[in-house]
Amino acid sequence: MNLMVLGGGQNVGASCYFLKLGKSNILLDAGIGIDKEGLVFTPNLHALKTSPFINSLSQIDEIFISHAHLDHVGYLTHVATESTQANTYMTAVTKALTKYQLYDRVYSNANARELERLATKSVLDRIISVTYAKTIKFRNYSATFFPAGHIPGAMMILFEYRNSKILYTGDYSIANSPLTSGCFDFSGFKIDTMIMCGLHSKHSSYAKNQNGIYKTIEKIYKQIFLGRSVSCQVNQLTKGVEFLKLLNDFNQQDILIYVDKNLLNVIEKLEIPILHENVRLYNSATVSDAPHICITSKKVTKSKYYNMNIDFSLHVDFSEIKNFVTKINARHVYIVHCEKPFSLNDHDIEQAVMRESDCRSQFIFIDNQEIYRL
Known part of the structure; x- marks a missing residue:
């Protein structure tokens, strides 16, 4: 059993991990970074391709996608096109979101290159949807899929190979x-090896502000009360959906909320x-004169709006990582x-749990292009 990081090691972006279980060659995620x-x-x-394992992506047997954020799925079209013998597995919700991100938005332009468009569509059409708690038996291992939270459709994958249990989070x-x-x-599952996406594993000082998003909503409705419309720019579409849900929960006066086409498409998917x-499709020519809220993926430049950048974390903080591991x-x-650590005073998750009397875990912070035998 071997693990090699191709991207997204001790950095965020371009997550892609090669897992070799006996004769099976597996890719976990295929993202891009900025x-x-x-x-x-x-x-x-x-x-x-220049490692001891394979010399061509045609030797990849399976590709598993954990969720539909671009840092985990944005490079799938390229990888799957080269991996001619591999099937790609993800949940149905992740498949719908992936199709939207990699096809619907990219090829909505009629001038898009036809061959490229058809190749992308072919890759996405071949994706196999899986369901939670379902186990699939492959050549020499099995994989079971579990809900990961984070965003709709996200999954964890439990691999069982011989007498070993390997969890990719x-x-x-x-x-x-x-x-x-x-x-x-996963209490009681007796996991042998965990490959964990640990964004804040070196940030002992980081704790999520649970009330931050609610203070933002309070600020928005205060501006509405003062007679100003508010434009809310979201940096991830799934966050926009979550934000819309929260706005509606606190919308006591049926304030009109406009959403752009990109966000509406994700909601439908x-x-x-x-x-x-009270939710309408945003069109600058037909918006109400009354104070209202716009949720868009791009900043609204009209002067009548009070502009806000909406961002909140969908990742676990340091305390939650500690409880999880x-x-x-x-x-x-x-x-x-x-x-990397925020400051010199930050310690990592290994230092936080090493004094736990019942902790048996050995932590390895694996970097890009490093290879480990599991």
């Missing part, structure tokens, strides 16, 4: 959110019943998708 200059970066597939959440419940409780009578208590925890 650096500080706004340039897109991708997994290092060349490193895999993807991004996950423990607490319930407006759109999804927390992740599955998720089939979430949050389109109340302590409960699972895997023998080996390989931490990926991990940002």
